[in-house]
Amino acid sequence: MMQYIDTHAHIYLEEFRDDISDVVQRCQEAGLCEVWLPGTDASCLKQLEALSDNYPGYFRLFAGLHPEDVRPDFRRQIDVISQAIQSGRYTGIGEIGLDLYWDKTYLKEQLEALTLQLDLAVALHLPVNLHVREAYEVIMPIIRTYYDKGLKGIFHSFSGTLEQARELTETGGFLLGINGSITFKKSQVAGFLPAIPLKHLVTETDSPYMTPVPFRGKRNEPKYIPLIVKFLSGLYNVPEAAVAAQCLENARSLISEQ
Secondary structure (H helix, E strand, O other): OOOEEEOOEOOOOHHHOOOHHHHHHHHHHOOEEEEEEEOOOHHHHHHHHHHHHHOOOOEEEEEOOOHHHOOOOHHHHHHHHHHHHHHHHOOEEEEEEEEOOOOOOOHHHHHHHHHHHHHHHHHHOOOEEEEEEOOHHHHHHHHHOOOOOOOOEEEEOOOOOHHHHHHHHHHOOOEEEEOHHHHOOOOOHHHHHHHOOHHHEEEOOOEOOOOOOOOOOOOOOHHHHHHHHHHHHHHHOOOHHHHHHHHHHHHHHHHHOO
16 A cells, blocks of 8 residues: 655644544545644644644644734744744644735734744754745745755745746755645646656645645545645656655655754
């Protein structure tokens, strides 16, 4: 049976409260050997840790302040998150980044929160999981300042251009997170992604969001990773097993460098 990895799932959220044991069972039955759980703020740390405790060794935890959750009290939140990260229970820092799609009210605070967390990642030699929505032109100049500082990580749900993808992977050493959005008819990334070698990609779901075709509109789960792998197999014209194995290797290489 093929082994898969989901490098971005929020199955600790309320949407999974009533059937989390079934969700995890379906993950395992689908061949998911590992699932990474990125946090979004300080309040979700307990849920992350509780889920990890219930399934020892199956989940990897990331802690961070999501850009949509940045408010005037962001420094307090980051202090709590920083303490949790330094406990040794967390593999990396995320979900962090910039989001200018919904609201630009706290752009200044988003930028400061991002820089604080990127600096923390560099100081602790931890990978980051980056959320970027309608903000590539803003975040790229910031990320470039970290190219020579050893920062590594994943651009979750990558939605930038081919030029940005090439720069981030070849110069920046980042991986691109590919999820169900790649299967959508309007996906622009699907049009150029084969120009990016598979060694720069990782698979993710962003559960409960971004459910791949043909289940779009339903709650997403890590069990749908094989659908993403199948789609990538068609894009790259390589066997599904090769895609799954390469994405798993890429993800594990990222954390083995810590």
